[in-house]
Amino acid sequence: MFRLLLLISFLLLEQDVVAATVAFLDDFERTSLGSDWTVNAVESGASAAISTAVANSGTRSMYTRGGIVYVTSRSIDLSASNFSELSIWVRMGADAYSERPSAGDDLEVDIYLSDGSWKRVALFEGPGNSSGDIYNFSTALPDNALHANFAVRFHQIDGTSNDHDYWHIDDVTVTDYDVGPVVNGLFYDGFERAALGTTDWSISKVDSRSDSSIGTQIASVGTRSMYTRSGEIYVTTRAIDLSPYDFVQMSFWVRSGSDSYSEWPSSGDDLHAEMLLENGTWQRIGTYLGSGSTGGDTYEYYARLPTNAYHSNFKLRFHQIDGSLNNDFWHIDEVLVGHRSPALENIDHYLLTFSDQALTCNAQDVEIKACLNADCSTLYTDDVDVTLTPSGWTGSNTVTISGGTANVSLRQATTGTVTLGATSTTPAADNATQCIINGGTASLSCDMIFSDSGFVFSIPDFLAAKGATGITIQAVKKSDASEACIPAFASVSKTLDFWSDYVSPNSVGRPVSWPVVVNGVSIGASSGTATPISLAFDATGSSIIDVNYADAGQVQVDARYSGSGVDAGLVMTGNNSFVSRPAGMCVSATTICSAGDASCPKFMTAGTAFPLSVQAVAWQTDGDTDFCAGNGSTPNYSATGVGLSAAVLSPSPANSAGAVSPASYDHGAIAAGTHSVSISESEVGVFRFDVTPPSYFGYNLGVFSSEPIGRFYPDHFAVSVSDDGSLAANCSTSTPFSYSGEEITWLVAPQLTITAKNSANVTTQNYTTSGYLKLLVDDIDVANVTADSSAVDGGAVPLSITSIFNTGTLNTTSFGELTYDFSPLDLFTYTREARAEINSFTPDILMSVTDISDSDGVAMPSSPLTFTPLANMDVRFGRLWLEDSYGPEIFDVVMPLRTEYFDGTRYQINLDDSCTAYSSANASVSPTTLTQVDTSSGVVISGVSGASGLVLLAPTSVIGTPDTGKATVTYATPSWLQGDYDNNGSFEDARGTVSFGVYRGHNRVIYRKEIR
Incomplete structure (x- = not known):
């Protein structure tokens, strides 16, 4: 008995139209199996070999016998095959030439699949209907058998050892058909629907109880399949036209019913698969037996059709030959009839x-x-x-x-x-x-x-707002600009998206963001806001653009082309950065003086900070030198260490160029564009201020100057006493002294040093130049001295002084420095009054300079400058004393005189006075009838006139006058030597009495006092 396990085809009755190649053939016409087969006898007594007992072709065939044995072919390379068939001749043993197999001594045919597993394709059961049964088996190989290591295996399942239970095998053939790999469907039904329908199938019931439809009990693929059941019935496909084709294959899946999903067919309730040949007869191609057991057997049919099936009315039908009501199910799925084209001539x-x-x-x-x-x-x-x-x-x-x-x-x-x-x-x-x-x-x-291709363009650096023109932009290979995008960008117009990116300054702290202008169009500031601009490219793939930017900084221009049409998906980019630099700087202050000389009004004190405005500006015209008139600002310009300096315009020549502080500043980006720099100039004069920015991205911007700014003038005067001076004693023949009430002058006049200073207390050397020296001698104020700073009267009241200051002299001694010399005509006089009658003292005269300020208001500090001149002398409260004199009337009488000073207790002769002069011209006598003053003069020595003095003529020498008597001599006394001789509280001239003819007394008189 032969059972179909996997697939069955039938013996071809006619010559194949499609070419075929025999991949493997063994007719066993030799004495031993050799290397094409491997024998594995599992049981003792089992064997396989070649014999002459029976054959299909020739005289020999291979046999298996005696028990479990495997006979496996060598590997057969089917990897290039699209469709192959396996055909075998099998004959059961018979007593006439061997020994027939018993029940269970079956022969199994297996094939080796690409996943490494063995698949049984046929089972020949022993015993057959009679001994010597012949089977011509042929099957199409499934796709997973078409690999490089395909093999065929014969497996005898059992047998009695020694010379029993034979199976004979001959003409084992594997044929490769030269057809293409694609199966073109002519008819297919996977039954994935609810009803069978009448379009593709027709049903013919022999038994009224029979039935065919689509069910969900079981399926090969998906969830549904067609079934037949319950009695004899035919289910036939529509007509399928196979006449145009040379190679047609057919496949379907069959499974018997089972109690787990339907009901199995009983013995005799078989299913036949049949095809309609061109002669109008039906040929059975498969018989599926009802087992009457558990059911559920699965069968797959896969074979090529013989040439007598290639006609226009080809049909396939399934014929269930019997069954009982609602039982005996057969399930059918994946019915396919398709053709393959013959294999074409292979391309190498x-x-x-x-x-x-x-x-x-x-x-x-x-x-x-x-x-x-x-x-x-x-x-x-x-x-x-x-x-x-x-x-x-x-x-x-x-x-x-x-x-x-x-x-x-x-x-x-x-x-x-x-x-x-x-x-x-x-x-x-x-x-x-x-x-x-x-x-x-x-x-x-x-x-x-x-x-990568992109755009190459080089934007030259330019002056802000002037821009660059005639810039070539070319579509090229990015790494080699010599390779242009031709023909894609030759003589065409393309729309490119342009945008700009800031390189410097970056986004942090950037005060403004002005657009870059390309071809007169302001472009976006990011790729998301890019601006489309159409460019005409020439035959070389080049175009021309103009670029401008009104601010300062380093900016990148990006270009992007996003393709469409044939360029779809193409994105080309390019970028280039440029530096836009300021054309210049506007340097200015709140006040300028075009005259630029000493006639300029005062502006700022030297050394004091003032705001200097500096603005980096854009280009306006070529040759522009006035950057403060009409130029736009460049607010994004920034630089560190911008140099500051000044050039003195006046005075000329100058004693000093001065110094600017600070020497530099940092110019940060600022929206207003103008920096107010707090700056100071140390000197006096009119200046031009220069700003020297550092290199800007490698460019020397130049030096930029202000208009004349000034006049700068000193902040203050520093005044010091260069010489305290010293008082001159009116008498210095011995111990120097002057009398109270006597005018005292300078031995050495005091001297002041007046230095023009800036706010940092640095000398402004230009102040003493012509036109800038604003201090006059009359601008120096000295306070009158009214009292001695130490000497006091008995009531502790300072002694009064009268002072007279005359105009001194003002001289330039060095750059920025003057000296003021007090006048030698200055006078100091201690007031001669009764309370001033004190012991001698050293004068302590405190000088006070109260103000020195010029016409610009430059002044000395508010506190007066005081100093005390040197006084190497005494001030003595003195008087002149005339001694009473007498003598005979026949002789002239000499009246001695002396100078005295008060020592705090009494008057005493001023022994240090060898300076006071006397003269008869200052003396008078009364009455004039007694005597007259003779001409005489002299100087006291050690305070006395000695033997000299005023000479009074003897009365006899005065004709017509009495010869004896007294006369009063009055001396016109300097105010500082007058005395309160009569104790009446006022000072008067000195007086003395002269007596003529008066007894002079005995020479032995020890003491005689004159009371007056």
Whole structure:
């Protein structure tokens, strides 16, 4: 008995139209199995070999016997096959030539699948209906059997040892049919619907109880299948036209019912599969037996059709021959009738020829050939559809090669290396694609390098607001500008998106963000706000742009082209940065003086900070020198260490150029554009202030100057006493002294040093130059001295002084420095009054300079400058004393005189006075009838006149006058030597009495006092 386990085909009755190749054939016409077979006898007594007992062809066949034994073929390479069949001749043993197998001594045919498993395709059961049963078995191999290590195995399941239980095998053949890989469906039904319908199937019931429909009990694929049941019934497909075809295959799935999902068919409730031949007869192609046991057996039919089935009315039908009501199910699924085209002449390989250096902006040309031989000397000239890799081929990734050659082009929007390939299905290429690159030899290396393309342009640096014109922008290979994007950008207009990015200053602290202007259009400040601008590219792939920017800084201009149409997916970018620098700087102050000389009004004290305005400005016109008139600001300009200096314009020549503080400042970006720099100039004069910015991105911007600024003048005068001076004693023949009430002058006049200073107390040397010296001698104020600072009267009241100050002299001694010399005509007089009658003392005269200020208001400090002149002398309260004198009337009488001073207790002779002069011209006598003053003069010595004095003529010498008597002599006394002789509280001239003829007394008189 023969049981179909996997698939069955029938013996072909006619010559095949499609070419076929025998991949394996063994007719066993030899004495031993050899290397094509491997025998594995599992049981003792089991064996396999070649004998002459019986054969299908020739005289020999292979047998198995005696127990469990495996006979396995060598590996058969079916990896290139699209459709192969296995055919075998099998005969059961018989006593006439061997010994028949008993029940259970079955023979199993297995095939080796690509997953490494064995699959049983047929089972021949012993005993057969009678000994010597013959089976001609043929089956199409499933797709997973078409691999390089396919094998056939015969497995005798059991047997009695020694010479029993034979199976004979002959003409084992594996045939490879030259058909294509694709099965083109002519009829298919997977039954994934609710009803069978009448379009594809017709039902003919022999038994009224029979039935056929679609159910969900079981399925091969999906969830539904067709069933037959309950009695005799025919289910037939619609007519299928097979007449145009040379190779048709058919497959379906059958499973018997089972109590787990339906009900199994009983013995005799068989299912037949039949086909309608061109002669109108039905031929059975499969018989599926009702087991009457548990059911659930699965069968798969897969075979090619014989040529007598290739007609226009081909049909397949399923015939259930019996069954009982609601029982005896057969399930059918995945019914397929399809054709395969004959295998075409194989292409050896595809050959691609190209240059491997490509640009993303251009389509790269590629020639493709379909080669029939290894050296491509012969081409496949029929049409063949080839799928090219990678994607991006112009038109389509699939191209039809006609006549053996096609020219295509590849676009890639992104950079990188791509590997080119070509594949086809009908016919397929036997070998991998080869490539000729850059005119070299053919190889399996098929890489093409797409280099980034973009825009190259170089924006020259420019003055802010002046911009740059005539800038060439070119579409090129980014790494090599000599490779232009031609023809893609040749003589066409393209719209590019432009935007700008700040390089410096960056976004942190940037006060303003002004747009860059390209071709007169303000462009966006980010890629998201890019501005489209249409550019006309010439034959070289170049265009011209103009760029301007009104501010200062380093800015990047970005350009981007986003392709569309044939350029879809292409993104080309380019960028270039430029430096926009200020054209100059406006340097100014709140006040300028165009005259630029000493006539300028006062502006600021030297050394005192004032605001200097500095503004970096943009270009206005070429040759511009006045950057404070009409130039726009560049608020983003910034620099550290901007130099500050000044040039003195007046006086000229100057004693000093002075110094600017600070010497530099940091110019930060500021929205207003103008920096107010707190600056000071140390000197007096009119100045031009210069600003020298550092290099700006490598550019020397220059030196920028203000108009004349000034006049700067001193902040104050520093006044010091360079010489305290000293008082002159009126008498210095011994111990120097002067009398109270006597005018005292300078022995050495005091001297002041007056220095013009700035606010930092530094001498302003230019102050003493012509036109800038504003201090006059009359601008020096000295306070009158009214009292001695030490000497006091008995009531502790300072002694009064009268002072007279005359105009001194003012002289320039060095740059910025003057001296003031007090006048030698200055006088100090101690007031002679009764309370001043005190002991002698050293004068303590405190001088006070109260104010020195010029016409600009430059002044000495508010506190008076005081000093005390040196006084190497005494001030003595003195008087002149005339001694009473007497003598005979016949002689002239000399009246001695002396100078005295008060020592705190009494008057005493001023022994230090050898200076006081006397003269008879200052003396008078009364009455004049007694005597007259003779002419005489002299100087006291040690305070006395000695033997000299005033000479009074003897009365006898005065004709007509009495010769004896007294007369009063009055001396016109200097005020400082007058005395309160009569104690009346007032000072008067000195007086003395002269007596003529008066007894002079005895020479032995010891003491005589004159009371008056």
